[in-house]
Amino acid sequence: MGPLKGLKIIEMAGIGPGPFCAMLLADMGADVIRIDRPGGSNILGLSYEVLNRGRRSIALDLKNPDDVETVLKLVEKADALLEGFRPGVMERLGLGPDVCSARNERLVYGRMTGWGQDGPMSQAAGHDINYIALTGALHAIGTPDQPVPPLNMVGDFGGGALYLAFGLVSGMLEAKSSGKGQVVDAAMTDGASHLMSMMFSLFEQGRWTNERGSNLLDGGAPFYGCFQCSDDKWISIGSIEPQFYALLREKADITDAMFDNQHDQQNWPVMKEKLVDIFHQKSRDEWCEIMEGSDVCFAPVLDLAEAPEHAHNKARGTFINKDGVTQPGPAPRFSRTSPELDLPPPQPGEHSDDILKDWGIV
Numbered sequence: 001m002g003p004l005k006g007l008k009i010i011e012m013a014g015i016g017p018g019p020f021c022a023m024l025l026a027d028m029g030a031d032v033i034r035i036d037r038p039g040g041s042n043i044l045g046l047s048y049e050v051l052n053r054g055r056r057s058i059a060l061d062l063k064n065p066d067d068v069e070t071v072l073k074l075v076e077k078a079d080a081l082l083e084g085f086r087p088g089v090m091e092r093l094g095l096g097p098d099v100c101s102a103r104n105e106r107l108v109y110g111r112m113t114g115w116g117q118d119g120p121m122s123q124a125a126g127h128d129i130n131y132i133a134l135t136g137a138l139h140a141i142g143t144p145d146q147p148v149p150p151l152n153m154v155g156d157f158g159g160g161a162l163y164l165a166f167g168l169v170s171g172m173l174e175a176k177s178s179g180k181g182q183v184v185d186a187a188m189t190d191g192a193s194h195l196m197s198m199m200f201s202l203f204e205q206g207r208w209t210n211e212r213g214s215n216l217l218d219g220g221a222p223f224y225g226c227f228q229c230s231d232d233k234w235i236s237i238g239s240i241e242p243q244f245y246a247l248l249r250e251k252a253d254i255t256d257a258m259f260d261n262q263h264d265q266q267n268w269p270v271m272k273e274k275l276v277d278i279f280h281q282k283s284r285d286e287w288c289e290i291m292e293g294s295d296v297c298f299a300p301v302l303d304l305a306e307a308p309e310h311a312h313n314k315a316r317g318t319f320i321n322k323d324g325v326t327q328p329g330p331a332p333r334f335s336r337t338s339p340e341l342d343l344p345p346p347q348p349g350e351h352s353d354d355i356l357k358d359w360g361i362v
Helices: 017-027 065-077 097-103 128-135 153-178 188-195 197-204 242-251 265-279 284-291 311-316 352-358
Strands: 008-012 031-036 056-059 080-083 108-113 183-187 224-228 234-238 298-300 319-322 325-328
Touching: 008 017, 008 065, 017 031, 017 080, 017 108, 017 153, 031 065, 056 352, 065 097, 080 153, 097 108, 108 153, 128 153, 128 188, 153 183, 153 188, 183 188, 224 265, 234 284, 284 298
Parallel strands: 008 031, 008 080, 031 056, 080 108, 108 183
Antiparallel strands: 224 234, 234 298, 319 325
16 A cells, blocks of 8 residues: 555665665565575664664676676666766666666666765765754754764655665656656755755845754754753743743743843843753643643654654554564555555565566566
């Protein structure tokens, strides 16, 4: 099931954002086959490689001309291929976009790298932290004292995997009318920069500064941030709009006249310190009782064990348990073609024979 049912996609096995992109497509119902190397292993154990869920695996030695030919035969049947190697690696394997498009002119060939397929840094090694550093995103996130890496969600997954998935789906839609595929060059630097569009816009208007912790959405505003409670747990407040800010004052019993001018940035540091004292007077559960579900724009800061157990997440099925492993379910939701998870993370080569048979190779 799922809105991408019927599409055939080849994933060249990699790490991190590549598997996450393939998981997104598989979650939506595409038949994604993962080309693994022979003798590979599922590092975390079969059930725990959540990023590998929803697809089958075929083991092929890409140094063997016969196995390269098998990949090309699969390419002939595919709608798309995705790979995350450094520029030039697929060409050296005899599987570059020119070779593949010669076998299937409808193929959408997705390439994900940190720096992109060209440019002076295209051949350099890097990780998420480096890609978002180059785009201005890392500088904007953190404390006044230092930038803080926001896990690897902005570069690898947000700026990389999600943009590649969007690019592949866009390319496949276009191929249905043109009959021709194309190459999708998804650079994490491009994607992370694109995610910063609003901040660059505000910066150009003079409404965002380069000083971390002084802006509306980076922890500078007293009404948009995280606060520690008396039990050392945390809550989040996002009372930007005036009506939400008024409700925050009401529910937190804030009568100090200093808070009358919400956007007086000169007083933000003092206002924030006063809120720190106010929120530290009660436990997180007590603040949840007062504010959760209201228009304050409030939520408790939950850890990874707590999040799946929250009543809202449980009611929506945001997290699922598959083969004994708690994990996020497919997103987004669809009213008619609801995705279903039917395949656990595979062992490399687990489905080699079935894939060749089902795709009409043997």
